[in-house]
Amino acid sequence: MSTLTEPTLRIVFFEGETASHWPGETLFETMSVLLGKGYALTRPQPGGRVSPHDRGETVWLGQFEGAVVPEPMDRADRARFLDVSGMPAEAVAEKVEARRGEAKAVEHGLWKPWFPVIDYDRCTNCMQCLSFCLFGVYGVDEQQKIQAQNLDQCKTNCPACSRVCPEAAIMFPKYKSGPINGDQVSDADLNREKMKIDISALLGGDVYDMLRTRSERAKSRFSKERDSDKALAERQKCLTKLAQLTADVPREVLMSLPSPEEIARKAEEARQRAARHLGQMPEA
Amino acid sequence: MSAPRILYCHCNYAQVVPRETKEAVLRHLCSGGAAFEAVADLCEMSARKDGALQRLADPNGGGVRIAACFPRAVKWLFASAGAPLTSDRVEVLNMRVQPAQEIVEALGRPELRPNLPSGKETTESSPS
Ligand code: SF4
Ligand code: SF4
Numbered sequence A: 001m002s003t004l005t006e007p008t009l010r011i012v013f014f015e016g017e018t019a020s021h022w023p024g025e026t027l028f029e030t031m032s033v034l035l036g037k038g039y040a041l042t043r044p045q046p047g048g049r050v051s052p053h054d055r056g057e058t059v060w061l062g063q064f065e066g067a068v069v070p071e072p073m074d075r076a077d078r079a080r081f082l083d084v085s086g087m088p089a090e091a092v093a094e095k096v097e098a099r100r101g102e103a104k105a106v107e108h109g110l111w112k113p114w115f116p117v118i119d120y121d122r123c124t125n126c127m128q129c130l131s132f133c134l135f136g137v138y139g140v141d142e143q144q145k146i147q148a149q150n151l152d153q154c155k156t157n158c159p160a161c162s163r164v165c166p167e168a169a170i171m172f173p174k175y176k177s178g179p180i181n182g183d184q185v186s187d188a189d190l191n192r193e194k195m196k197i198d199i200s201a202l203l204g205g206d207v208y209d210m211l212r213t214r215s216e217r218a219k220s221r222f223s224k225e226r227d228s229d230k231a232l233a234e235r236q237k238c239l240t241k242l243a244q245l246t247a248d249v250p251r252e253v254l255m256s257l258p259s260p261e262e263i264a265r266k267a268e269e270a271r272q273r274a275a276r277h278l279g280q281m282p283e284a
Numbered sequence B: 001m002s003a004p005r006i007l008y009c010h011c012n013y014a015q016v017v018p019r020e021t022k023e024a025v026l027r028h029l030c031s032g033g034a035a036f037e038a039v040a041d042l043c044e045m046s047a048r049k050d051g052a053l054q055r056l057a058d059p060n061g062g063g064v065r066i067a068a069c070f071p072r073a074v075k076w077l078f079a080s081a082g083a084p085l086t087s088d089r090v091e092v093l094n095m096r097v098q099p100a101q102e103i104v105e106a107l108g109r110p111e112l113r114p115n116l117p118s119g120k121e122t123t124e125s126s127p128s
Helices: A024-036 A089-102 A128-132 A160-164 A187-191 A199-203 A205-222 A228-245 A251-255 A260-277 B019-031 B042-047 B052-057 B071-080 B100-108
Strands: A008-014 A040-043 A056-062 A079-083 A138-140 A146-148 B005-009 B036-039 B064-068 B090-094
Touching: A008 A024, A008 A089, A024 A040, A024 A089, A024 B019, A024 B036, A056 A089, A079 A089, A128 A138, A128 A160, A128 A260, B005 B019, B019 B036, B019 B100, B036 B052, B042 B052, B042 B071, B064 B071, B064 B100, B071 B090, B090 B100
Parallel strands: A008 A040, A008 A056, A056 A079, B005 B036, B005 B064, B064 B090
Antiparallel strands: A040 B036, A138 A146
8 A cells, every 4th residue: 555655745835934925826726736635735824833744854844035045953853945926826836846756755656545533433244344345445443343455456436335333333534424424323314224235246146146047038139149258248237237236336346357257266264263252163 | 511522614625505604604703702623525535534534523522513504414424534423422413404594594503403313314305
C-alpha cells in the first residue's frame, strides 16, 4: 500500500511579519486548486504557531513581495518557505507540485479512497463480512475484533459487503444513499430485504447457474457457431443482468470475479478464517 | 472559552457533496479572518492513517467544528485511523444535506453543539 504510507506535504498560508495578507478571493482560488490536487491546508492566525507536520514537509506559502523570504529555522523542522507573490492559483499549484516532487512526497489521487468503514457502535463481531469478502479486505486485530485492513484491495464503488452485514454496521462514506453513506440507520433499513443481497450471488452460485443455463441453451441452438468470443459476450450479458438484479454492484466487479473453482476455494478459506476467529474451529 | 477550531473537508474524490455547497462554505472561510484547516479528503487521510488526524481531532479549548458529511461516517473515519474524536466536543456540519447558508451560520456560532452519535442509534421506522 505504498501510496498510503508515503510522506505528504502540509501547506500553510503564511501572512504577517514579512508576508502580506492573502485577499479572500485569492485565498479561495488558490486553496480550491490545491485541495483539488489532494493537499491538506492550514490557514493559521496571522503570526500564529503551527506544529510540525508528522509525516513530511511543511510548505509555507507567502506573498513576500520583495521582502526577505525566511530560511527554514531548522532543517529538521522540514519547513520550506515559497514566495508566491502575485501568482495565479494554477502557478502556485505548479510550484507546490514541483516542491512535492523534490520532497518525494506522495502524489494524491492515484487511488480513489473507497473502502468499508465499520461502525463499532453497531458491529457485533459476527464475521459475516470477513467470510463474505473474497478480496481479503477484512481481518481481525489481536483481540479478534473485526477490522477493515487491506483497504486498497476493496473494489471501487462496490458496497456489497455492507449488504451482508446484519447490523448495517458497514459504511462507505462516498456511497450515494443511506444508511451505507453514514446516514442514520432506521428500523426499516434493518428489515428491508433489498438492503441485503444473496451471498451466493457473489460467491458464484447464482452467477454460474445463470451462465450454465444460458450457455446450455445457446449450445443446443448454436452449437456449431460457438466460439470463445461468443462465450465471452454471453458471460458479459449474463453478468450485466446480474448487475441489474443486484442494482449497485459494479459490472467490473462482477466481471473480475475469478473462476468458479477459485471462488469456491476463496469462499471456503474466508469461511474457515471467520469460524476460527469465532472460536468454532481450531487453527489450521 | 476559546472558539471552536474549524476543519473543512473538500471530499475531493467523489461527487457526493454538492459543489455549490463546498464552494460557498470554503469561500466564506477564506473571506473571514478566522484560522481554519482544509483537507482534500478525510476518507483518504483515514485510509492512510494520516498522523495529522490526531492533531485535527484534538478538541483543544473550544472543541472542533467539522464541515464534511454524515456525523456517523466522520466519527468512524477518525476512529479507524486511530484518532478518535472526543464525542462531547465535536460538532459535524453535513454538507451533503444541509444548505450552505445553514452551515455558514453554524460556523459563526460561538457555542459548540456536539452531535456525534453515541451507541447504537436507530431511527423509528416511518409508517409507509
Ligand atoms: S458483518 Fe457487520 S456486524 Fe458482522 S462483523 Fe462485519 S461489520 Fe460487524
Ligand atoms: S469524510 Fe465525508 S465529506 Fe469528507 S471525503 Fe469522506 S465522504 Fe467526503
